[in-house]
Amino acid sequence: MLxxxxxxxxxxxxPVYTSSLSYELRQDDFRRTxxxxxxxxxxxxxxxxxxxxxxxxxxxxxxxTAVFLRDLFASVAPxxxxxxxxxHDPWRTDSYYxxxxxxxxxxxxxxxxxxxxxxxxxxxIYGWGFPQPHVYESPLLDFPGKLDGYRHHLMxxxxxxxxxxxxxxxxxxxxxxxxMARTGMDYIALGHIHKPALFPHPQHKKVFAAYPGSPEGLxxxxxxxxxxxxxxxxEEGQLKLEEIPVQTRMILKREVEVQGAExxxxxxxxxxxxxxxxxxxxxxxxxxxxxxxxHFSPAIEVLQQRFTRFFSIRFADKTRPxxxxxxxxxxxxxxxRWVKKLLEEEAAxxxxxxxxxxxxxxxxALDRIGGVIG
Ligand SMILES: [Mn+2]
Numbered sequence: 001m002l003x004x005x006x007x008x009x010x011x012x013x014x015p016v017y018t019s020s021l022s023y024e025l026r027q028d029d030f031r032r033t034x035x036x037x038x039x040x041x042x043x044x045x046x047x048x049x050x051x052x053x054x055x056x057x058x059x060x061x062x063x064x065t066a067v068f069l070r071d072l073f074a075s076v077a078p079x080x081x082x083x084x085x086x087x088h089d090p091w092r093t094d095s096y097y098x099x100x101x102x103x104x105x106x107x108x109x110x111x112x113x114x115x116x117x118x119x120x121x122x123x124x125i126y127g128w129g130f131p132q133p134h135v136y137e138s139p140l141l142d143f144p145g146k147l148d149g150y151r152h153h154l155m156x157x158x159x160x161x162x163x164x165x166x167x168x169x170x171x172x173x174x175x176x177x178x179x180m181a182r183t184g185m186d187y188i189a190l191g192h193i194h195k196p197a198l199f200p201h202p203q204h205k206k207v208f209a210a211y212p213g214s215p216e217g218l219x220x221x222x223x224x225x226x227x228x229x230x231x232x233x234x235e236e237g238q239l240k241l242e243e244i245p246v247q248t249r250m251i252l253k254r255e256v257e258v259q260g261a262e263x264x265x266x267x268x269x270x271x272x273x274x275x276x277x278x279x280x281x282x283x284x285x286x287x288x289x290x291x292x293x294x295h296f297s298p299a300i301e302v303l304q305q306r307f308t309r310f311f312s313i314r315f316a317d318k319t320r321p322x323x324x325x326x327x328x329x330x331x332x333x334x335x336x337r338w339v340k341k342l343l344e345e346e347a348a349x350x351x352x353x354x355x356x357x358x359x360x361x362x363x364x365a366l367d368r369i370g371g372v373i374g
Contacts (some may be wrong), residue, residue: 001233001234001235002047002048002121002123002232002233003044003045003046003047003048003230003232004047004048004049004050004154004187004189004230004231004233005037005040005041005044005046005048005049005050005213005228005229005231006048006050006052006189006228006229006230006231006273007037007049007050007051007052007212007215007228007229008051008052008053008054008055008056008086008142008158008189008190008191008192008211008212008214009052009053009086009141009191009192009193009194009215010030010033010034010051010054010055010056010214010215010216011030011054011055011056011057011088011211011214012030012031012034012055012056012057012061012065012069012255013027013056013057013060013061013062013065014028014057014060014218014337015060015181016218016219017101018184019256022311022312022320024035025311027065029248029249030131030216030248031064031065031068031312032248033215033216033226033246033247033248034068034069034072034215035072036246036248037049037228037246038072038075038076038277040228040230040244040246041076041079042076043183044230044231046079047079047080047121047123048080048081048082048123048125048154048206049073049076049079049080049081049082050082050125050154050156050189051081051082051083051084051156051191052084052086052156052158052189052190052191052192053083053084053085053086053087053088053089053129053130053157053158053191053192053226054086054087054088054089054158054191054192055069055083055085055086055089056069056089056096057088057089057096057101058088058089058090058092058095058133059241061089061096063096063100066100068098069102069366070100070101070103070106072101073102073103073105073106073312074103074105076101076105078104078105079104079105080105080106080107080116080118081105081106081107082107082109082116082125082127082156083097083106083107083108083109083129083156083158083209084109084127084128084129084156084158084191085108085109085110085129085130085158085273086129086158086191086192087099087130087133087134087135087158087172087173087192088133089108089130090129090130090131090132090133091110091111091129091130091131092131092132096168096344104124107125108129109127109128109129109156110128110129111128111129111131111146112128112129113126113127113128113139113142113143114126114127114128114162115144115147117147117150119150120289121152122150122151122152123150123151123152123153123154124146124147124150124152124153124154124270125154125155125156126146126153126154126155126156126183126185126186127144127155127156128142128143128157129158130158130172130173133172134172135171135172135173135206136171136172136173136174137173137174138159138173138174138176138179139157139159139173139174140159140173140175140179140180140182140183140327141179143183146183146184146185151235151237152186152233152237153184153186154185154186154187154188154189154233155183155187155188155189156188156189157173157175157188157189157190157191158172158173158190158191158192159172159173159174159175159190159191159192160172160173160174160192160193161173161175161176161177161180161190161193161197161199161209162175162176166287172192173192177199177202178202178294180199180208180209181201181202181203181208185208185209186208186233186237187208187209187210187231187233187239188208188209188210189209189229190209190210190211191211191212192211193211193213194211194213194214194218194221194222194256195211195213195222196210196211196212196213196227196243197210197211197213198210198241205247206239207236207239208239210229210241212228212229212243213226213227214226215227215228215246215247216246216247216249217246217249217250219251219253220253220285220314222251223250223252223253223285224250224251224252224253225245225247225250226245226246226247226250227243227244227245227246228243228244228246229241229244230242230243230244249281249282249283249311250282250283251282251283251284251285252278252282252284252285253284253285253286253287254274254275254278254284254285254286254287255286255287255289256270256271256274256275256286256287256288256289257270257289257290258270258288258289258290258298258319259290259291259292260292260293260306261292261294261296262292262295263296263297264302265315267288267298267303268302268303268306271288271303271304271306271307273285273309274286278310279349280309280310281309281310281311282310283310283311283312283313284307284310284312284313284314285313285314285316286313286314286315287315287316287318288315288317288318288319289318289319290320291318291319291320291321291322292319292320292321292322293321293322293370294321294366294369294370295370296321296370297321297367297370298315298317298319299328300315300317303315320363320366321366321367321369321370323366323369324340325343325366325371328369335369335372338365339362339365339366339369340368342358342361342362342365343362345361346358346359346362347357348363
């Protein structure tokens with residue numbers, strides 16, 4: 001049996017969505033998550049630690065972070081750490097990957113296909129790394145093929161798996177399921193897409209490639225628990241994959257219905273209730289929804305101040321004042337004509353961005369009108 005921990009897309013030293021005041025604290029979270037992953041390599045006594053790119057930023061990545069990684073990887077020696085650079089951490093001469101000395105158990109993949117043989121484990125690890133951020137061809141076109149005489153074949157690769165729909169316009173390093181299948185790998189450890197995904201083999205239908213997702217959420221889209229993959233490969237090539245949560249802090253999205261609240265005190269109570277089950281120290285993105293009395297406009301900065309028990313909390317106010325818009329328009333007064341014009345602009349918007357701007361204008365107008373006549 002052969003085992004591995006697979007992670008990708010840690011993005012150390014990347015700009016993150018929380019406020020700039022907490023940047024260093026958040027960076028500490030990301031490094032703590034890396035230490036947790038290292039601890040898993042120890043606990044599971046994994047044969048390999050596979051890192052499929054976007055480990056630390058080329059632009060903005062700091063030497064101290066590279067030294068942190070160097071020490072971390074040295075701490076699992078002699079376990080091999082196999083790293084395939086991605087579009088955020090391409091294999092360049094100005095990268096710490098090349099300018100620093102790394103421990104002997106770190107195996108880098110570069111823009112020339114790499115093949116590392118581990119005869120004592122009857123295993124070969126193949127991989128490729130980005131030469132620069134923009135790569136629009138499939139790296140698998142140049143895959144040199146599998147070596148004979150080994151039982152296990154693994155690949156580490158930062159790439160975009162293209163589905164027949166083709167949702168991205170210019171995906172980085174696009175590869176298809178068939179291309180992956182043709183390599184004959186037992187497992188392909190992928191990186192790039194921050195949402196976890198498993199890929200069944202087109203013929204035998206068993207999972208043979210996966211994105212673990214980012215192990216610590218970078219934006220509000222990466223909410224909930226975040227994982228690494230622990231894999232075991234049996235003697236006959238049968239694969240077992242397990243998702244193991246490793247995030248240091250969770251990003252959580254909540255909608256709070258404010259229906260009827262007409263004072264800040266009522267609103268704070270409403271939000272407090274809705275968040276009562278959320279642990280301290282998490283990262284919250286709260287959307288306020290529903291109708292509220294036209295005379296009351298929530299003061300976001302007050303809410304912000306009341307929920308300091310969280311690491312950070314953001315509020316998006318999507319409430320609407322309970323004005324009778326149709327009546328307002330029917331009356332034909334100055335308020336009605338204003339709202340009518342803005343609603344027409346919303347309807348005529350040519351794209352989502354224009355529509356959002358128009359919507360904000362309608363909301364602003366209704367707030368103002370509510371403040372005067374509510
Ligand atoms: Mn990437």
